[in-house]
Amino acid sequence: MKTINLLYLLAFLLLINSCDDKKNSKDNQKDTTAEVDSLSKTEDDQVSTNTLLPPEVDSYHNQLANFVAGIPVDSTSELFLHTQNAGWKNYQQYADQTWTKINNNKLPLIAQWRDEALAEANTAGGLVFYPFSGADFLHAQVFFPKAEEYVLIGLEPIGSIPDIPSIPAERIGSYFQGIRHTLYAIMELSFFRTIAMAQDFTGKVVQQIDGTLPVLLLFIARTDHEVLFIEQVAINPDGELVAAEEVEEESTIYGNKIYFKEKGENGKNKVLYYFQANIDNKPYTSRSGYASQGLDKRSDLYNYLKKLNITTTYVKSASYLMHRENFSKIRDVILEQSTYYLQDDSGIPVRFFDEDQWALTFYGNYYAPIQLFSIRVQKDLRAIYQKKDERVRPLPFGIGYQYQKGTSNLMFAKKKTVSP
Numbered sequence: 001m002k003t004i005n006l007l008y009l010l011a012f013l014l015l016i017n018s019c020d021d022k023k024n025s026k027d028n029q030k031d032t033t034a035e036v037d038s039l040s041k042t043e044d045d046q047v048s049t050n051t052l053l054p055p056e057v058d059s060y061h062n063q064l065a066n067f068v069a070g071i072p073v074d075s076t077s078e079l080f081l082h083t084q085n086a087g088w089k090n091y092q093q094y095a096d097q098t099w100t101k102i103n104n105n106k107l108p109l110i111a112q113w114r115d116e117a118l119a120e121a122n123t124a125g126g127l128v129f130y131p132f133s134g135a136d137f138l139h140a141q142v143f144f145p146k147a148e149e150y151v152l153i154g155l156e157p158i159g160s161i162p163d164i165p166s167i168p169a170e171r172i173g174s175y176f177q178g179i180r181h182t183l184y185a186i187m188e189l190s191f192f193r194t195i196a197m198a199q200d201f202t203g204k205v206v207q208q209i210d211g212t213l214p215v216l217l218l219f220i221a222r223t224d225h226e227v228l229f230i231e232q233v234a235i236n237p238d239g240e241l242v243a244a245e246e247v248e249e250e251s252t253i254y255g256n257k258i259y260f261k262e263k264g265e266n267g268k269n270k271v272l273y274y275f276q277a278n279i280d281n282k283p284y285t286s287r288s289g290y291a292s293q294g295l296d297k298r299s300d301l302y303n304y305l306k307k308l309n310i311t312t313t314y315v316k317s318a319s320y321l322m323h324r325e326n327f328s329k330i331r332d333v334i335l336e337q338s339t340y341y342l343q344d345d346s347g348i349p350v351r352f353f354d355e356d357q358w359a360l361t362f363y364g365n366y367y368a369p370i371q372l373f374s375i376r377v378q379k380d381l382r383a384i385y386q387k388k389d390e391r392v393r394p395l396p397f398g399i400g401y402q403y404q405k406g407t408s409n410l411m412f413a414k415k416k417t418v419s420p
Helices: 002-050 060-068 080-084 086-104 106-117 119-124 139-142 169-188 192-202 212-221 300-309 325-339 371-376 379-387
Strands: 127-131 149-154 225-235 240-241 253-262 269-276 310-315 340-343 358-364 410-414
Touching: 060 212, 060 225, 080 086, 086 106, 086 169, 086 410, 106 139, 106 358, 119 310, 119 340, 119 410, 127 325, 139 212, 139 310, 139 371, 169 212, 212 225, 212 253, 225 269, 225 300, 253 310, 300 325, 310 325
Parallel strands: 127 149, 127 310, 149 269, 310 340
Antiparallel strands: 225 240, 225 253, 253 269, 340 410, 358 410
16 A cells, blocks of 8 residues: 555646746747847847948048048048148138138027927937928938938938049039028028029039039038948839849939948938939929929839837928828828927918827917918917917927028927827
8 A cells, every 4th residue: 555655746746847847948949949039139129220220331421521521631631632722722812711600609509498398309319200301311410310211301402422533623612602592592591492493402503513412421521430331222113122233123213322420429420311202193394394293103112101200290491282181101201100290380280180199299380381381370379379278388499491590480299109
């Protein structure tokens, strides 16, 4: 009897050990799975980070950015000789005076306001989408300096890397007169004029200025960044971004991709994309002759936009285009995919913001648009400003079409699903 009981006891102990082994095996499997997941996440994060790293670093690209910005270049650079030219020296003096003026006046006001009003969006970083931008990287950077990626879209050509060494010495002055001409409106008024840009960026004013690239490089250099590399990219039929040579269709949408970084030992790597594209639903032909189908037909562009991981959208001086129904697709992309949104009244009408989904804050003053766009008055927006409730706050600078201080307005929107 004792022998039988002993056998039962041994069997019971073996059963317990077996269960423990199975449990330990499952726990170990969980630990291993967690470790794999952790490694996978790290690899995914690394892939994301690597999109900000250039395939190579070309020092000429940074010297070029400095050159067009009126900043001295290295004495070893092939551009150095051109900086000894009277045309470049005159431009450098103009550029230094202009940037000293805005760095001492307007930009500090924007930065002080931004650090309070846009603190959450800047903490989020991520991707800033700026449709209807032209070459205005300046304001995208000033309002959202913590972003890692900037996607700009306009009707102006993307441009090519200017061949400065081939420009005869006697024409350097003309080249920089062209740069000054293109910059006047954005520096003095805070916006590019669409009609003027139709000429300025097509090489018709100055042959070597065939698109937005020189001005983008200028803004990158003058906002304390170093250009690392420039490459051309394309949107393939599936809406994926690929190297330009991978797509050969005549209707392909191309863009410039500029890798750059903040100056300093620990400067953050960033990427700027600029595309020439029509984001109307319908076909469009510009004054400069650029013609393109709209988002109704351009599934490549529309799919690309739908795949953008937008953190913040910024819209300024946008000709009130999204007030029109034929801009409904880009309007919907912005509303569906943006976590934060900053605009003046030329962007999306306030009636499209469901206040159950968006928290809205208004800055500055609004009564009506400038005379050119008087048909786009928003009576509901005017009523909000006239109430002067806690959502309406001061704006200490001028911006947009009504660029005089005290006449401008901005609206900041945040999706309510986002935790502060």
